[in-house]
Amino acid sequence: MIATANAHSGQNPRSLPKAGHLLEIKGLKTYFYLFEGVARAVDDVSLHLDRSEVVGVVGESGCGKSVTAQSIMRLVPEPPGRIVGGSIVFDGMDLVKLPADRIRNIRGNRIAMIFQEPMTSLNPVFTIGDQIAEMFRQHMHLGRRESLERAVEMLARVQIPEPAKRARAYPHQLSGGMRQRAMIAMALACSPEILIADEPTTALDVTVQAQILDLMLQLRQDFHTAIIMITHDLGVIAEMAQRVVVMYAGKVVEEALTADLFDRPLHPYTAGLLESMPRLGSRRPGRSRKLKEIKGMVPGLLDLPPGCSFAPRCPRAMDICRRRVPELVPAGNGRRVRCRLFPGQGDTSATTADGG
Amino acid sequence: MQPLLTVDDLKVHFPIKKGLFSRTVGHVYAVDGVSLTLAGGETLGLVGESGCGKTTTGLAILRLLDPTGGRIIYDGNDITGMSRSRLRPLRRQLQIIFQDPYSSLNPRMTVNEIIADPLRVHGLYNGSEGRQWVEYILEKVGLSPEHGRRYPHEFSGGQRQRVGIARALALRPRVIIGDEPVSALDVSIQAQIINLLIDLQTEFDLSYIIIAHDLAVVEHMCDRVAVMYLGKIVESGLYHQVYNNPLHPYTRALLSAIPVPDPGRPRQRTILQGDVPSPIEPPPGCHFHPRCPRARDGCNRRMPELVEHRPGHRVRCWLYRDTNHG
Ligand SMILES: Nc1ncnc2c1ncn2[C@@H]1O[C@H](COP(=O)(O)OP(=O)(O)OP(=O)(O)O)[C@@H](O)[C@H]1O
Ligand SMILES: Nc1ncnc2c1ncn2[C@@H]1O[C@H](COP(=O)(O)OP(=O)(O)OP(=O)(O)O)[C@@H](O)[C@H]1O
Ligand code: SF4
Ligand code: SF4
Ligand SMILES: [Mg+2]
Ligand SMILES: [Mg+2]
Numbered sequence: 156m157i158a159t160a161n162a163h164s165g166q167n168p169r170s171l172p173k174a175g176h177l178l179e180i181k182g183l184k185t186y187f188y189l190f191e192g193v194a195r196a197v198d199d200v201s202l203h204l205d206r207s208e209v210v211g212v213v214g215e216s217g218c219g220k221s222v223t224a225q226s227i228m229r230l231v232p233e234p235p236g237r238i239v240g241g242s243i244v245f246d247g248m249d250l251v252k253l254p255a256d257r258i259r260n261i262r263g264n265r266i267a268m269i270f271q272e273p274m275t276s277l278n279p280v281f282t283i284g285d286q287i288a289e290m291f292r293q294h295m296h297l298g299r300r301e302s303l304e305r306a307v308e309m310l311a312r313v314q315i316p317e318p319a320k321r322a323r324a325y326p327h328q329l330s331g332g333m334r335q336r337a338m339i340a341m342a343l344a345c346s347p348e349i350l351i352a353d354e355p356t357t358a359l360d361v362t363v364q365a366q367i368l369d370l371m372l373q374l375r376q377d378f379h380t381a382i383i384m385i386t387h388d389l390g391v392i393a394e395m396a397q398r399v400v401v402m403y404a405g406k407v408v409e410e411a412l413t414a415d416l417f418d419r420p421l422h423p424y425t426a427g428l429l430e431s432m433p434r435l436g437s438r439r440p441g442r443s444r445k446l447k448e449i450k451g452m453v454p455g456l457l458d459l460p461p462g463c464s465f466a467p468r469c470p471r472a473m474d475i476c477r478r479r480v481p482e483l484v485p486a487g488n489g490r491r492v493r494c495r496l497f498p499g500q501g502d503t504s505a506t507t508a509d510g511g
Numbered sequence: 512m513q514p515l516l517t518v519d520d521l522k523v524h525f526p527i528k529k530g531l532f533s534r535t536v537g538h539v540y541a542v543d544g545v546s547l548t549l550a551g552g553e554t555l556g557l558v559g560e561s562g563c564g565k566t567t568t569g570l571a572i573l574r575l576l577d578p579t580g581g582r583i584i585y586d587g588n589d590i591t592g593m594s595r596s597r598l599r600p601l602r603r604q605l606q607i608i609f610q611d612p613y614s615s616l617n618p619r620m621t622v623n624e625i626i627a628d629p630l631r632v633h634g635l636y637n638g639s640e641g642r643q644w645v646e647y648i649l650e651k652v653g654l655s656p657e658h659g660r661r662y663p664h665e666f667s668g669g670q671r672q673r674v675g676i677a678r679a680l681a682l683r684p685r686v687i688i689g690d691e692p693v694s695a696l697d698v699s700i701q702a703q704i705i706n707l708l709i710d711l712q713t714e715f716d717l718s719y720i721i722i723a724h725d726l727a728v729v730e731h732m733c734d735r736v737a738v739m740y741l742g743k744i745v746e747s748g749l750y751h752q753v754y755n756n757p758l759h760p761y762t763r764a765l766l767s768a769i770p771v772p773d774p775g776r777p778r779q780r781t782i783l784q785g786d787v788p789s790p791i792e793p794p795p796g797c798h799f800h801p802r803c804p805r806a807r808d809g810c811n812r813r814m815p816e817l818v819e820h821r822p823g824h825r826v827r828c829w830l831y832r833d834t835n836h837g
Contacts, residue, residue, distance in 0.1 A: 189661075191657060215700065216667055216670060216695070216696050216700050217666075217667040220667075221667055221668065222667075232664075235665075271668040271695070272611065272612070272671075273611075274611055316789035317789040317792075320789075320791065329562075330561055330562040330566060330567075331561070331690075332724075354668065354695065357694040357695060357724075358561065358691065358724070360558070360559065360560045360724045360765065361724060361726065362560065362764060362765060362768045363560065363561050364724070364768070387696060387697045388725075390769065427699055428699050431698045431699040431701070431702040433701075433725075433727040433728055434727060435726060435727045435730060435769060436730070436754070437727075438730055438731055440751065444731060445705075445706045446706060448703045449699040449702075449703075452650075452655070453700070455655040455658065457657055458655075458657070
């Protein structure tokens with residue numbers, strides 16, 4: 156756990172020649188200090204994002220995807236949470252160190268987020284029209300009337316029927332999917348440079364989902380918006396993302412171009428994930444309906460096993476896996492993987508692959 | 512065989528109020544004449560466009576919302592107008608997994624309390640046995656005893672969803688309405704939960720109504736599927752009838768829009784054109800006609816009936832008029 160902390164905050168060989176990414180997260184650690192102990196929700200996460208790029212983030216429920224997003228937005232509830240290490244560099248600024256008032260100017264404006272649970276970010280006592288209009292007032296300094304008009308326009312763009320009427324509705328008067336779209340409208344309002352979409356389409360039927368995904372791609376085309384797409388829906392990942400980052404128990408365990416990942420997952424967790432997916436048309440009458448699953452339980456963050464966090468469930472675990480945490484090492488074609496099955500682990504081969 | 516649950520012509524209309532005196536200026540026709548049945552041990556999938564009335568249907572069936580019209584018959588009892596006190600003992604048998612886990616969990620209770628509370632209400636919680644049961648259920652949904660001592664806001668989205676599932680399962684109900692029960696879970700935990708629900712079904716003869724946007728999940732879990740559009744059922748049938756031979760143009764569009772987990776494959780979707788209609792002023796005639804690629808003369812004048820096209824396979828569309836006497 157301790158050993159790997161800084162090994163990668165040095166240089167990732169792939170990112171060396173390029174001058175500056177739009178967003179670069181290095182060695183991020185966000186912990187929760189709970190009564191029962193320290194929950195290392197995000198524990199050494201590095202990832203980068205370029206303009207117009209869509210990066211997918213997938214992983215076990217509870218592995219730290221949303222907390223990574225909250226860290227970028229500096230919305231980690233504090234206490235009990237705290238960013239204890241690493242950096243998040245955006246446009247030359249380290250967001251981790253930025254004073255609160257400067258963060259407020261960036262949040263919602265240059266970096267916007269679609270939250271996983273709409274009700275956490277919609278205010279129950281204001282109409283959704285007012286809440287979206289507020290974005291225009293605050294960040295674009297538009298007048299009251301114009302802000303409201305723009306809000307109604309945004310509601311129409313996210314396919315809310317009768318947007319002018321619905322703008323006057325309170326969140327509880329909307330269906331789950333409409334709330335989600337209201338929030339998407341809010342996030343897209345200021346044409347952000349980075350959009351963090353945390354499960355943006357889970358509450359939407361596939362036809363509306365298709366339209367919302369198109370809308371995001373449009374935004375990307377028009378404003379070069381880069382998108383971090385956090386989702387469990389591997390179909391959405393396959394369609395939208397150029398690159399995918401796979402997380403498990405607070406760590407990045409694999410990173411690859413989308414096509415490579417689906418084609419040949421390297422990490423045993425990724426392989427298990429792809430196999431658990433219910434595929435349309437795969438059900439055979441008369442056969443068991445049960446799906447393939449990764450056996451065993453995700454470890455609680457407070458009692459993580461030593462060594463590789465996936466070891467207790469890994470079909471290919473070896474003795475050494477249970478003793479030492481593997482490092483995230485390059486695996487060709489821009490891929491990275493954190494698993495002993497692949498060469499480059501510092502303590503098993505003569506040379507360390509990535510300097511350190 | 513007598514179905515366990517029969518819903519007949521269910522209607523839920525929300526009044527739209529305006530002004531100082533809260534005048535009613537219109538209605539949201541959220542659910543407008545839904546009929547369905549559910550047999551013991553059966554799983555029915557309910558799918559359809561966002562806002563078409565699925566959640567409202569679920570809430571009304573469980574009387575968590577008062578229906579405007581229609582009848583709900585559970586196990587031989589008409590529960591449509593039943594008083595709260597008479598309804599109480601039946602409540603345990605009918606449970607729901609809410610779509611929005613965040614607002615359905617009491618933020619001031621620990622997860623252990625959230626699950627134990629309904630057990631206490633129904634007099635089913637006693638001492639250490641109760642505690643063990645709660646722990647057992649938590650483990651079943653993939654949460655550890657450590658999680659039981661924490662509060663809802665300390666969880667990830669998927670963990671909260673599992674708390675909601677645990678709460679519904681703890682009472683050992685006979686019917687569970689799962690409103691997007693696995694939408695926030697990654698596919699590996701999703702597979703575990705789906706397998707768990709299937710196991711419990713066999714063990715306890717449970718019946719499910721599964722509301723979900725993930726059509727692969729629905730195909731996997733359900734015996735029958737009903738497709739809703741703007742407050743009405745437009746198609747229903749055995750899962751393979753609906754998936755392999757969709758009849759209604761809306762069902763076809765829906766099935767074609769599913770994102771395919773294959774990065775190499777180009778998209779081929781029927782993106783529905785036209786404005787998403789509103790349940791406040793539904794289009795006249797067939798509600799789908801403004802967006803239907805196959806709409807013809809007359810579709811905009813009269814609403815087709817839901818009729819049986821093949822045994823067990825029903826559709827509400829004028830294209831199948833040879834069997835349509837409406
Ligand atoms: N406010 C908090 N207090 C304590 N622990 C927290 C808090 N927020 C998150 N956690 C813990 O941090 C871990 C990571 O949570 P996070 O929300 O990032 O998961 P996730 O990957 O987004 O999962 P999901 O897919 O279920 O949404 C979880 O184990 C969660 O229990
Ligand atoms: N309390 C309420 N007051 C007024 N309108 C409501 C209320 N609850 C729901 N509605 C409206 O009823 C319609 C159906 O909502 P419902 O929540 O049943 O949709 P749904 O099919 O579950 O959609 P989703 O897939 O987005 O969750 C929507 O137009 C919604 O705005
Ligand atoms: S390091 Fe070992 S236990 Fe971990 S994923 Fe690789 S093989 Fe499995
Ligand atoms: S009745 Fe007409 S408009 Fe409605 S679905 Fe059928 S063909 Fe389309
Ligand atoms: Mg999350
Ligand atoms: Mg709903």
